[in-house]
Amino acid sequence: MTDTSDPETGFLEALGQRVRTMRALRGMSRKVLAKVSGISERYIAQLEGGKGNVSIVLLRRVSNAMGAHLEDLIPAAEPAPDWAVIRDLLRKATPAQIAQAKDALAGGSHSTQRRSAFSGIALIGLRGAGKSTLGKMLAKKIGWSFVELNKEIEAQNGLSVAEIIALYGQEGFRRMEQAALTQLLARKELMVLATGGGIVSEPLTFDLILSSFYTIWVKADPEEHMARVRRQGDLRPMADDRSAMAELRNILVSREPLYARASAVVDTAGLSVDAAAARLSDAVAPVLRSDAQVFGLRSAAS
Numbered sequence: 001m002t003d004t005s006d007p008e009t010g011f012l013e014a015l016g017q018r019v020r021t022m023r024a025l026r027g028m029s030r031k032v033l034a035k036v037s038g039i040s041e042r043y044i045a046q047l048e049g050g051k052g053n054v055s056i057v058l059l060r061r062v063s064n065a066m067g068a069h070l071e072d073l074i075p076a077a078e079p080a081p082d083w084a085v086i087r088d089l090l091r092k093a094t095p096a097q098i099a100q101a102k103d104a105l106a107g108g109s110h111s112t113q114r115r116s117a118f119s120g121i122a123l124i125g126l127r128g129a130g131k132s133t134l135g136k137m138l139a140k141k142i143g144w145s146f147v148e149l150n151k152e153i154e155a156q157n158g159l160s161v162a163e164i165i166a167l168y169g170q171e172g173f174r175r176m177e178q179a180a181l182t183q184l185l186a187r188k189e190l191m192v193l194a195t196g197g198g199i200v201s202e203p204l205t206f207d208l209i210l211s212s213f214y215t216i217w218v219k220a221d222p223e224e225h226m227a228r229v230r231r232q233g234d235l236r237p238m239a240d241d242r243s244a245m246a247e248l249r250n251i252l253v254s255r256e257p258l259y260a261r262a263s264a265v266v267d268t269a270g271l272s273v274d275a276a277a278a279r280l281s282d283a284v285a286p287v288l289r290s291d292a293q294v295f296g297l298r299s300a301a302s
């Protein structure tokens with residue numbers, strides 16, 4: 001017997017078990033799987049026995065040969081029994097069907113909140129975009145309260161963002177971020193909300209933002225983001241090293257498709273603070289004039 005108390009050994013054994021089960025489900029012999037995947041029968045036996053630390057490329061060949069989804073071979077916490085059916089239905093669903101499914105899955109209170117609670121204007125974007133600077137100015141102008149989500153998180157937990165991340169990691173911080181947002185929404189008052197740059201990395205939290213606020217992506221050029229953040233003396237998450245600019249570009253490129261889900265974009269590149277504030281006012285004018293629902297609160301699926 002191997003030592004399954006070692007998590008890595010246990011993982012490889014569970015992976016092997018999944019391959020064996022999947023193969024059995026498809027009625028494929030090891031010989032046939034070896035032939036179709038182009039991987040030796042001996043290696044497949046090792047993999048199924050939990051002995052082979054298979055490369056991701058080989059595992060993909062195994063899953064392709066069985067016509068299975070690669071992710072179904074990766075051991076994970078037991079999903080809901082109907083998970084595979086739900087996932088396959090979702091893959092084929094229209095955006096309207098996905099929206100309905102999300103409402104149903106989110107359950108009563110969230111479902112009601114999604115439809116009814118318009119909470120104001122949320123600003124998203126990378127560090128140094130101007131979310132705090134411009135958000136404060138906008139809130140003053142339109143007479144709504146200005147809320148910094150990171151400050152709410154700090155107040156609710158009695159720790160700074162840096163301390164939370166050091167103590168509980170990104171995952172802990174994101175959990176607290178979602179809890180702080182949920183509490184804010186429960187206040188049921190209109191606000192201008194400045195979010196943290198990384199909020200887009202947590203799908204449920206970001207979806208809550210998109211469905212509760214008229215969301216605006218405040219953006220600038222990478223060089224300008226860097227210059228503004230440096231001027232503030234805050235280099236996180238743009239560490240002060242030679243690769244800092246490349247890191248920043250990479251963060252921006254990976255987040256852009258998510259930031260772009262906002263209802264509107266305000267590009268502040270090359271503008272003074274006052275000119276950018278005026279542009280933001282223009283961008284929110286439709287919301288102030290009319291019922292925000294008309295302008296379509298977004299959702300991560302739309």
Ligand SMILES: Nc1ncnc2c1ncn2[C@@H]1O[C@H](COP(=O)(O)OP(=O)(O)OP(=O)(O)O)[C@@H](O)[C@H]1O
Binds near residue numbers: 126197
């Ligand atoms: N056109 C502009 N629009 C907004 N801010 C500008 C502009 N030009 C220069 N700035 C300066 O850039 C900085 C923007 O920082 P701010 O803290 O508002 O960004 P942020 O998006 O809230 O960042 P963070 O994610 O770190 O909280 C401020 O110091 C502001 O004065």
Ligand SMILES: O=C(O)C1=C[C@@H](O)[C@@H](O)[C@H](O)C1
Binds near residue numbers: 126127161195199
């Ligand atoms: O842009 C980011 O990745 C982050 C920005 C901060 O506001 C925090 O949300 C956190 O430190 C991560």
Ligand SMILES: [Mg+2]
Binds near residue numbers: 131132133194
């Ligand atoms: Mg800020």
